[in-house]
Amino acid sequence: MHIIENGNVAAALGVKLCHANVIAAYPITPQTPLTEKLSEYVEAGEMKAEYIPVESEHSALAVCIAASSAGARSFTATSANGLLYMHEQVQWAAGARLPLVMCVVNRAVGAPWNVWNDQQDSISQRDTGWIQMYCSDHQQIIDSVIKAYWLAEKVSIPIMVCYDGYILSHTYMPFDVPDQEKVDKFLPPFRPDYALSPETPANLNTVTLPDVRIDVKGELAHGYMEIRYLLHEEMRTSLAVAAEGEKRFADIFGRGGDPYLEPYLCDDAQYVAVGLGSITYQLRVAVDTLRKEGIKVGVMGVRFYRPFPDEAIASALKGKKGVIVYEKALSYGYEGALASDLKSALYEYLAGTGKLPVVQNFVAGIGGRDIKTDDLIQTLRAATKGRVSIQPVWIGLKL
């Protein structure tokens, strides 16, 4: 059924459809309406879940970590400084291999205070061992939440479903709310391999030594390094699992396609703009305009940022003249993290082939600065005419 609602409601409906049964949250703009909505569902009895209004984001993720360890399908959401305050728990959840799903409603981080959108919050959590998915519209938000639970539980790795604060979270647009029946078919009940129980006592996340050690049965158990290696290795293989999930999703719901990338007019493009989230949809308008001028451009949204779909990206961009990365975050002192990752993937797969594109980097929309479509047109056009700068260029900077 199609409804017109905002992005936070799309996320909340997704969580409800997935039957998450422990939800913990702490208010932070622009995430708040999402978890408020969930508290409504729970209090109204539309959702059979426990809703814990915790006293901090650190505790919100603590509740989810413990609930998941005890066998519950758990959910939380946050933004900006809330996510930063969770950081310790974010790492913990990954190391404990808990299949949590958390919505990150992207917002600029302080200081100074700013409640508007950029993606510095989730990008700063890149190396925590969480899968990161980025959404460009409400359909992707609700679908991604559902796909995320499936994938997280399949690979035992937590997932952040990231979407742009305000631009998506507070904007209303139509989207299809999947049938409960279909969601139940897609997503089986959560049955973890182990859940805390007096019947099968185990001590979880104990101090783990640098080296391997014999267990009580006389078998060799891992050391810390093996446990962490497995997290990395299975992050990598989760790319293939995500593709399996995407296909399964498409079979049941009749939509979806490429799990990692969302290309638009890229096939014959000589220049391809790349980004995360809603900016890639806005770039489509710029691409349409430049196409009318005869410039062969396309745009490609990256939906999976971690694990990084390096091979798919390199293969999609092979032989392009230029790649222009638009980012709402920055690795201060260098460039956008996506630009760095992308260059690394291109180098890895295309160095020496003569098909290595030139990569340029634009930084836009920091702290919610309006990204004018005309600015995207101008910058994209300029980038097709030659290198604008070796440094990342800030769009709309008024210095």
Place this chain on the structure above:
Amino acid sequence: MQAKTTILSLPTEEFVHPGTRACTGCGLAIAYRVGLKALGKDTILVVPPSCLTVLQGLFPIASTKLPCLNVTFASTAAAASGILATLKVQGKDNIQVAAWAGDGGTSDIGLQALSGAAERGENFIYFCYDNEGYMNTGVQRSGTTPIGAVTANTPFKGKLQQKKDVPAIMAAHNLSYVAACSAAYPLDLFDKIKKCMDMPGTKYFHIHIPCPPGWGYDARYGIKVGRLAVETGYYDLYEIVNGEFKLTAASEKLVEKRKLVPVREYFRSQSRFKILTDEQIAAIQSQIDSKWAKYYKKDE
């Protein structure tokens, strides 16, 4: 009223294995061992980093026979809330959730989450085992380190500030049950746990834990030192049941006796207090005396 447990009636089942990494003569090991007897088999534990993390064992071996979730330092009570929520949705109402955290993990870094959980009325038992310092990291001061104690980061002057009264903070949350216990009085601890297990909301236990390396006494004197803290009226055993304060066990008897052991004996039993001067001890003695004068008056 439940009958008082004696050594002979104390359950014999053990939930802790021998051969732990706890220090020789560890006071926590005594309180923990007896505490788990009271909690029983149907318990899920939550433990933040602390001496107990070490006592509990290093992967892949656990020293405790109960299921346990190790959590981050500041998140103990929140994690307990998460387990409770799960048990609720699973319809399991026979499982007790018990958090065991140290004094740093409670009075300092864990206080926010604990206060939040207590305010929400999360139905679990929280144990703060108070060895009065960050012993696991090598004896640094914590919020509950007493005035005058030399620690690794109050090396010459000793701690200059008062001990934080965490049970009073928790009592201010209007809990159904708050208890102050000591490793030197394990049966009192056992009975108090049994007493509160079916009470609603968060139950808070503060347990005074003698620590040989942290306090500076010969391991064999652990119980004696713990007992001295009580007999001098320096650390009191009590319970607050729905707001009603009552001294218990040895502290209750002290009211009848009207005679406290001079606190000097307690201070002189440990090297951490070696810098306390006679004047300082006299000042503390007079604080203790006036506290007890109130207890006596209440008793009249």
Place this chain on the structure above:
Amino acid sequence: MGTRNYRRKTSHSEHGPGDGGRTGSWRVERPVLNKSLCIPCKRNTEACFICWLFCPDVVISRTIPPEIDLEYCKGCGICAEECPTKAITMVDEAKFSEDDKDKE
């Protein structure tokens, strides 16, 4: 992969004795029980067991006579200190021959 082998991929510990190794080797002094002074031994009935109650390391049995598991006893001496009849004394480990130690 995934939820199926979760246990093998995390720090998932199962319980057993001796996480800290044979902690009996930590001992400097050994508790030695004099049955003629020990209350339950003398009366041949369940009594006292203060040593059992206060043992931090779960190495004293609640039996007549109480038995001390020297494989794990760390030799703290609390039992000796708390025994109301001084039935347990702490004896320098050096007094026990290497042969004795092997037998433990």
Place this chain on the structure above:
Amino acid sequence: MNKEFIEIRWHGRGGQGAITAAKIVAAAAFVSGYSGVVMAPSFGTERRGAPVMTSLKLSRHKIYDLSPIETPDIVVVLDHLLLAEADVTSGLKQGGIIVLNTPKAFESYKFKGYKLATADITAISVEAGLPHGMVNTGIIGSLEKATKLLGMDILIKGIEEEFQTRRPEKNSLAAKIAFEKTVAGG
């Protein structure tokens, strides 16, 4: 007016319900065949009483550009006092429409190059039985009168659905009266 792609900017005050009004119009447009509908409130630190803006884009195709409206076809002003506080005609296309809630006469306004429609929605709403100050449903009637965009039937249905539990008839009545009483310039 190009009815393939329409941009409407709403000016109101925090708490006045401009978002709800825009949402009702958005939903009505969607069922009328505008498959691209995007309604974006001005974001951030709105407080009750402070001027707020909401933008509504309607298109026959999916809308990919979520950036704020710069050149609206229509502006809807829920409170005439906002004329002094906000530049409501900023970017308004030549020949664009201004829908204004005002107690003053139509003739007292001069907007050169724009079409004006006015009604005293505040009074009309009270007439319809709504509490004083509730103007977000009445204004929809004025908008329809000025634009002939979607037809009253579908809007009335949308209002009654949105206000299911909160005086649906009185809200739709306010829109109906407003539709009748709105003075729209050519």
